Amino acid sequence: MSDPTPVSAPGGGPVPSAEPILKVAGLEAGYGDIQILWGVDLDVMAGEIVCLVGSNGAGKTTLLKTISGLVPATAGSVRLDGAELAGAAPDAVLAAGIAHVPEGRRLFRTMSVRDNLLMGAYLRPHDADLDADLDRVMTMFPRLAERARQDAGTLSGGEQQMCAIGRGIMSRPKVLMIDELSLGLAPRAVELLSETLVEVNRAGTTILLIEQDVMTALEISDRGFVLDRGRVVMSGTPDVLAEAPEVREAYIGA
């Protein structure tokens, strides 16, 4: 039943397939006896930028960590392209195609920018493909190219975030998850990062984004999910979420 004719979207980008590339269903997790996620359902279609918003402590970081295998799921399912990943170790999740840019970037501060980027591809052999990917990331982030030999710890906050995102891209993920894109960054840096993320997305990477600043998140996202006390309480397009009283009151202050 496969259609042999390649189809492209009006903008020339990939047409989202009917099945989500990432499908989280009934996901539960926590720390010891404390349950944090209570049956989270969330789906991301190939080619989308999807944002996850919610107040401090809602469980956003825990959700990404559970998808990554850093926090064990106690129930539910995480499927990437239909393959079950719940219960898989972090390396296996990365190898399957989900990269995680952690909250606070977590770069190797005394290693060079270039070596930090290469760490993102540690599961791959160092071959011509890897050099080509490194070139691609450097082209996408000219500031990283200029600072390739500098220690990552000497970069500005915005540049560190670029380096962390670049490191994520180096694993050639199907889905790139970013925890707190703009936290602690100046408005100009956030603007630059948002533009770059859109480019990364156009180049073919699906993105799941956690962003404290709801307006920034909604500006660049195709859809969004609102997490509250470990549950998805709302989802929809940016227009719908921006107008939702729950979102306005809680996160926009309007």
Ligand SMILES: Nc1ncnc2c1ncn2[C@@H]1O[C@H](COP(=O)(O)OP(=O)(O)O)[C@@H](O)[C@H]1O
């Ligand atoms: N390592 C941990 N051990 C115990 N509780 C944690 C741990 N990490 C986070 N929590 C708790 O889980 C809840 C959700 O936290 P988190 O996922 O970081 O939320 P968010 O990213 O939305 O701010 C909070 O109540 C937090 O205190």
Ligand SMILES: [Mg+2]
């Ligand atoms: Mg968090």
